[in-house]
Amino acid sequence: MPEERLPEDEPCYVISVAARMVSLHPQTLRYYDRIGLIKPSRTVGRTRLYSQRDIETLRKIVRLTDDLGVNLAGVEVILNMSEVIEKLQEELERVRAQAQAEIEALRTRLQELEAREKALREAQVINVVVREVTPEEKEHHERG
Numbered sequence: 001m002p003e004e005r006l007p008e009d010e011p012c013y014v015i016s017v018a019a020r021m022v023s024l025h026p027q028t029l030r031y032y033d034r035i036g037l038i039k040p041s042r043t044v045g046r047t048r049l050y051s052q053r054d055i056e057t058l059r060k061i062v063r064l065t066d067d068l069g070v071n072l073a074g075v076e077v078i079l080n081m082s083e084v085i086e087k088l089q090e091e092l093e094r095v096r097a098q099a100q101a102e103i104e105a106l107r108t109r110l111q112e113l114e115a116r117e118k119a120l121r122e123a124q125v126i127n128v129v130v131r132e133v134t135p136e137e138k139e140h141h142e143r144g
Helices: 015-022 026-035 052-067 072-122 135-143
Strands: 048-050
Touching: 015 026, 015 048, 015 052, 026 048, 026 052, 048 052, 052 072
Parallel strands: none
Antiparallel strands: none
């Protein structure tokens, strides 16, 4: 039976489990929620539920603060900039895909036009010699 994975943003971890997963105290997670660094989902009873995406964000916060010595204000700026960069990358990919589709459509149209031009060039041409009609020929044609 294939392993089913939850979507990254599916809230599924209570605060104690999330805290253990990232080696932080639950009170630290509450503080991060209070200052807006992380925004876990809430149940009807207001219990915090963390998604896999929230866990990854918490791991990033731990790396920034513990490994790099970034303060929480810096962490907030970095997280916000990371989000903006991610959205810009998604937009760039969308525009790139749209441009690629337009390029393919133009290539197809160009091939159609080239085929049409080739067919026109290969069409049989009737050579007609232009000359003046003599008065006798004109009279003959009018009588006849």
